[in-house]
Amino acid sequence: MTSHLPPPPTDQYVHLPEARLVTTRALLTARENIADTIEARAMMCVHGGAGFGKTVAVTSCLRELEPEEDIRRITFHARPTTRAVRHELFTALELPGQPPRYTGEFDNLLKIALATRPLTIVFDEAQWLSSDQLEYIRYLWDDPRTQLAVIFVGGEGCHATLRKEPMLSSRIFIWQHFTHLTPAEVLDVIPLYHPIWTNADPDTIAYADQHAAHGNFRNWARLTKHTHRALTRTGRPRADQEVLRWAFSRLG
Incomplete structure (x- = not known):
C-alpha cells in the first residue's frame, strides 16, 4: 500500500x-x-x-x-x-x-x-x-x-x-x-496522553501499567478507551482500581 x-x-x-x-x-x-x-x-x-x-x-x-x-x-x-x-x-x-x-x-x-x-x-x-x-x-x-x-x-x-x-x-x-516505556516514563507521559489520566493517582497509573499496559503505547490506547467508557457510564470523576479491573476484563 x-x-x-x-x-x-x-x-x-x-x-x-x-x-x-x-x-x-x-x-x-x-x-x-x-x-x-x-x-x-x-x-x-x-x-x-x-x-x-x-x-x-x-x-x-x-x-x-x-x-x-x-x-x-x-x-x-x-x-x-x-x-x-x-x-x-x-x-x-x-x-x-x-x-x-x-x-x-x-x-x-x-x-x-x-x-x-x-x-x-x-x-x-x-x-x-x-x-x-x-x-x-x-x-x-x-x-x-x-x-x-x-x-x-x-x-x-x-x-x-x-x-x-x-x-x-x-x-x-x-x-x-x-522499547517499552520504563515505569518512570509511564508516570511522566501518561498523564499528558489523555485527560482521564491527568488527575489520576500515580499509584493507579502504575497499577494500570503493571497489570495491563506494560509500557506499550498500543496497550495504553486500548486501556484508555475502555477506562474512558467506564467513567462515562458510571459517572465517576476519575479512574481507580475498581474501574481499571473492569477495563482489564475486556482486554483478556
Whole structure:
C-alpha cells in the first residue's frame, strides 16, 4: 500500500478523542535521527516490538521536518516480490501512464524519477522484505543520480532482516531500537496522553501499567478507551482500581 503521510487523527490506534501525542525520549531521539538522515540523504532503520510507537514517531517527525510533497510511504502487509516493489514505487511517485513491461526500462524510469528532486521514502513493516527487495532498494539508493533518504520501519524481525544483507546494512546511517516505556516514563507521559489520566493517582497509573499496559503505547490506547467508557457510564470523576479491573476484563 502506498501513500503520502496519513492525517494526524489516524495516528491513534483506536478513535480516542482528546488523546495527545506525547514527547518521549524515543520520539525526541527519532526526530534528531530522522533530521540527520534526511540532511545526509542516507538510510536509517527504526525497529522494535509491536505497539511501541515507531510508526507514529516517524510520521509525526516527518510532518515537522519535510514538506508533504517530498515524502512517500510504502507499507507492506505481506511478503512482496521485487516486481511488486517496482509497482509500489511507480504508484507512490505518481508516475503517468502504465508501468513498463521490461525490467531495465522500468528501473531506468524509476531512477530518473527519483533523481528529479530530493525525496524521503518510508518503507513501513520492512521485516516483510526479502534479500532481493532489500538489494533492489539499495541499488536505487546507490545510484549517484538519485537523491533519496530511506527510512525502514519494522517490528522486532526488521533488525535481523536488514543485518543479513551486508551491502545494505553497511550503508545504514542510523539504527534506532524502540522499547517499552520504563515505569518512570509511564508516570511522566501518561498523564499528558489523555485527560482521564491527568488527575489520576500515580499509584493507579502504575497499577494500570503493571497489570495491563506494560509500557506499550498500543496497550495504553486500548486501556484508555475502555477506562474512558467506564467513567462515562458510571459517572465517576476519575479512574481507580475498581474501574481499571473492569477495563482489564475486556482486554483478556
